Amino acid sequence: MRILSNKRRNAATAVTAAAVLALSTACSSSSGSTAAPAATGSASGTITWFANQFGPTSTDVRKTLIAAFEKAYPNIKVNLEQAPSDSDTYRSTLITQISGGSSSFDVYNGDVVWPAQFGKQGLALPLNSYFDSSYWNTFSNGLVTSLTYKGSTYAVPLFTDNAFLFYRKDLLAKAHLPVPTTWEQLQSEAETLQKDNLVKYGFAAQFDSYEGLTCDFTEFAADAGGSTVSSDGTKATIDSPADTKALTYMRGLITSGVSPSAITTFQEQQSESLFTAGQVAFLRNWTYAYADSNGSTSKVAGDVGVVNLPSFAGQSSPGYSVTGGWNLYVNPHSKYLAADVDFLKWMTGTEAQTIIAEQGGEIPTVASVLQNSAVQATNPAFPVAAKNKLNARPSFVAQYSQVSEAIYNNVNAALSGSTSPSAALSAASSQIDTALQSNGL
Amino acid sequence: MTVVDTRGPRETRAADGASRRPRRGAMRRSAARLGWGFASPALLLVFAVMIFPIGFSIAMSFSNVNVTGSGFQLNGFTGNNYSILFHSARYIHDLEFTAIYTVVTVTVEMILGTLIALVLERLTHARAWLMALLLLPWALITVVSAQLWSYIYNGVYGVFDAIMNAVGVHNLNVLGTPTQAAVAMGVADVWKTTPFVAIMVLAGLVMLPGEVVEAARIDGANGWQTFWKVRLPLLRPALAVAVMFRILQAFGLFDLPYVLTGGGPGTSTESLALLGYKVLFNDVLFGPGAAIAASTAFIVLVVCLLFLKVFRTQVGEQED
Numbered sequence: 001m002r003i004l005s006n007k008r009r010n011a012a013t014a015v016t017a018a019a020v021l022a023l024s025t026a027c028s029s030s031s032g033s034t035a036a037p038a039a040t041g042s043a044s045g046t047i048t049w050f051a052n053q054f055g056p057t058s059t060d061v062r063k064t065l066i067a068a069f070e071k072a073y074p075n076i077k078v079n080l081e082q083a084p085s086d087s088d089t090y091r092s093t094l095i096t097q098i099s100g101g102s103s104s105f106d107v108y109n110g111d112v113v114w115p116a117q118f119g120k121q122g123l124a125l126p127l128n129s130y131f132d133s134s135y136w137n138t139f140s141n142g143l144v145t146s147l148t149y150k151g152s153t154y155a156v157p158l159f160t161d162n163a164f165l166f167y168r169k170d171l172l173a174k175a176h177l178p179v180p181t182t183w184e185q186l187q188s189e190a191e192t193l194q195k196d197n198l199v200k201y202g203f204a205a206q207f208d209s210y211e212g213l214t215c216d217f218t219e220f221a222a223d224a225g226g227s228t229v230s231s232d233g234t235k236a237t238i239d240s241p242a243d244t245k246a247l248t249y250m251r252g253l254i255t256s257g258v259s260p261s262a263i264t265t266f267q268e269q270q271s272e273s274l275f276t277a278g279q280v281a282f283l284r285n286w287t288y289a290y291a292d293s294n295g296s297t298s299k300v301a302g303d304v305g306v307v308n309l310p311s312f313a314g315q316s317s318p319g320y321s322v323t324g325g326w327n328l329y330v331n332p333h334s335k336y337l338a339a340d341v342d343f344l345k346w347m348t349g350t351e352a353q354t355i356i357a358e359q360g361g362e363i364p365t366v367a368s369v370l371q372n373s374a375v376q377a378t379n380p381a382f383p384v385a386a387k388n389k390l391n392a393r394p395s396f397v398a399q400y401s402q403v404s405e406a407i408y409n410n411v412n413a414a415l416s417g418s419t420s421p422s423a424a425l426s427a428a429s430s431q432i433d434t435a436l437q438s439n440g441l
Numbered sequence: 442m443t444v445v446d447t448r449g450p451r452e453t454r455a456a457d458g459a460s461r462r463p464r465r466g467a468m469r470r471s472a473a474r475l476g477w478g479f480a481s482p483a484l485l486l487v488f489a490v491m492i493f494p495i496g497f498s499i500a501m502s503f504s505n506v507n508v509t510g511s512g513f514q515l516n517g518f519t520g521n522n523y524s525i526l527f528h529s530a531r532y533i534h535d536l537e538f539t540a541i542y543t544v545v546t547v548t549v550e551m552i553l554g555t556l557i558a559l560v561l562e563r564l565t566h567a568r569a570w571l572m573a574l575l576l577l578p579w580a581l582i583t584v585v586s587a588q589l590w591s592y593i594y595n596g597v598y599g600v601f602d603a604i605m606n607a608v609g610v611h612n613l614n615v616l617g618t619p620t621q622a623a624v625a626m627g628v629a630d631v632w633k634t635t636p637f638v639a640i641m642v643l644a645g646l647v648m649l650p651g652e653v654v655e656a657a658r659i660d661g662a663n664g665w666q667t668f669w670k671v672r673l674p675l676l677r678p679a680l681a682v683a684v685m686f687r688i689l690q691a692f693g694l695f696d697l698p699y700v701l702t703g704g705g706p707g708t709s710t711e712s713l714a715l716l717g718y719k720v721l722f723n724d725v726l727f728g729p730g731a732a733i734a735a736s737t738a739f740i741v742l743v744v745c746l747l748f749l750k751v752f753r754t755q756v757g758e759q760e761d
Contacts, residue, residue: 209705262596413707
């Protein structure tokens with residue numbers, strides 16, 4: 001059972017040392033260069049679109065979009081490559097592939113919170129030179145800003161997503177209650193419904209320790225008048241009375257029994273399935289939850305209403321919704337830039353955006369499509385979305401993933417009762433500051 | 442840890458003899474050259490898939506790493522990545538959590554596994570069937586079994602919650618409470634890996650020389666004394682191998698918390714490997730991420746070497 005004989009140990013040491021040396025010299029030689037901008041319109045070739053599925057599970061909207069695009073651009077063929085559905089897994093795949101120099105895909109879908117991080121690391125191609133300003137003006141307010149990092153725009157917005165309050169029309173009617181417009185009202189109505197034995201739980205949302213909790217907390221904090229990071233991105237602002245009020249309210253939902261204690265392990269799917277099983281009166285969720293909760297597998301189909309999220313009493317109504325959604329990015333190693341640009345342009349045009357809205361059930365990014373009354377008629381959530389007060393997560397800082405981790409880890413700890421709201425926010429604040437100064441974990 | 446000196450006593454003697462008989466030594470040297478020749482493709486492969494990545498991550502952990510669209514750039518030599526770790530409360534917490542988790546789960550698994558092996562040893566007819574049954578959890582991919590456990594522990598419709606409700610314990614939020622989540626994870630781990638320990642110990646038990654036990658019996662030792670004073674000491678090599686494998690695996694704990702808790706609530710069940718993954722691939726901090734990986738490997742290596750040293754000293758004392 002001797003681990004290594006002496007000779008072999010020496011050999012192994014030598015080999016390792018040689019490897020380390022070879023690596024440290026070999027790996028510092030690469031440097032990037034981008035191809036010159038290409039003219040668009042006459043491009044041809046086969047490009048690969050790396051995308052995870054979006055929209056309903058019954059039909060694949062991506063295939064509908066590709067078919068329509070290939071009809072409009074007969075010289076370009078698009079291969080669809082299936083991407084991981086989990087956003088974090090997907091990001092690590094992209095980082096390893098692109099930084100490894102892979103050109104196996106040309107255009108890829110990416111989360112709305114990625115542009116700063118991807119821009120900083122050179123994982124996405126800056127797109128400013130390929131589109132003129134009239135193109136960027138077609139999108140809904142605020143979208144283009146969220147794609148920009150240090151003056152360069154790294155993506156085009158494919159579809160956007162908002163949060164809504166979904167509620168049980170039948171229960172509110174039975175108890176003669178109005179649709180709540182403040183969080184305080186929502187809690188007291190929920191307690192009434194629970195006391196009357198009409199429903200088991202009052203409110204469900206995404207309080208697990210993950211990105212979704214950063215979304216939920218950002219909304220509650222904004223409703224209370226707080227924020228998480230200063231607008232210049234230099235320091236944390238999360239340790240404030242307004243943020244404490246928001247977190248204390250969230251914790252109170254659990255201690256009062258309005259939300260199940262297991263809500264601290266809920267992501268979108270768990271919260272939605274509790275709602276579609278008829279066990280909860282109110283649900284904070286994304287656009288698709290309307291279609292899901294009125295679908296054939298839902299026990300509450302037909303009884304579901306959708307409104308803007310409430311705010312806190314004394315604040316202007318409605319409450320804030322964060323912006324979610326997905327963008328299209330271009331792989332800096334793509335060899336078919338002209339075709340890529342044509343594809344991006346078409347996907348953010350009227351025809352594709354209408355398909356995404358009507359068949360995909362996602363909110364279109366092009367303002368004129370969202371305002372189209374025919375499109376609005378297809379989904380009751382769209383007119384509500386048009387009235388939504390939007391608030392972005394602080395994803396304009398390149399260290400956003402660390403900032404978000406600091407938010408959801410500490411907020412989740414407070415929600416589960418292992419620390420107090422004020423202690424959690426002060427911990428989050430110092431972790432955010434460390435991340436923003438780029439000098440620690 | 443994979444390179445083990447496999448030279449038996451006879452070969453060692455032959456090698457010693459070689460220095461006294463030069464002609465045979467020359468033959469042996471040419472045979473050795475031939476051997477290296479045959480082994481070189483395999484060695485190259487080992488180099489490519491093991492030593493190269495390990496060396497790369499160690500190099501990474503000591504430099505300022507720039508991730509760019511066209512590859513990694515390692516600039517300069519710095520201890521900064523490690524200094525970041527040792528100043529991070531999160532890293533220290535994760536290190537403590539991983540260490541405590543390893544000690545507790547490995548201890549429980551060793552005790553349970555040994556007991557199961559002792560039972561299995563007594564069985565004659567059903568042993569094969571039982572072993573196959575026992576190996577099922579071990580054969581399941583951890584991601585899959587962790588997903589199954591997450592259904593069991595689910596706070597709304599989970600079986601565990603239903604059972605606790607039935608006995609009058611309500612509003613238990615197993616995966617949402619730090620201590621309970623850690624225990625729940627430990628239970629899933631013990632369920633999965635105890636069979637491995639049992640099989641290893643059973644193999645050791647079967648190999649024990651029957652005469653020694655018989656001699657102990659004749660000398661009047663009762664069952665307890667025979668086990669404690671005779672069989673257990675003889676079982677040491679098998680136990681040591683099992684403990685080593687378990688420490689190596691438990692310290693690299695990743696898939697269970699990744700699926701079951703995501704490291705939550707907060708970061709209370711975050712293991713070092715999970716932290717390394719998040720820092721590397723979510724935050725794209727390759728320097729500190731590589732330092733986490735390298736330090737984890739270093740710690741587990743030192744622990745295993747210490748363990749082996751202590752173990753060998755004990756065996757040595759026994760033999761003297």
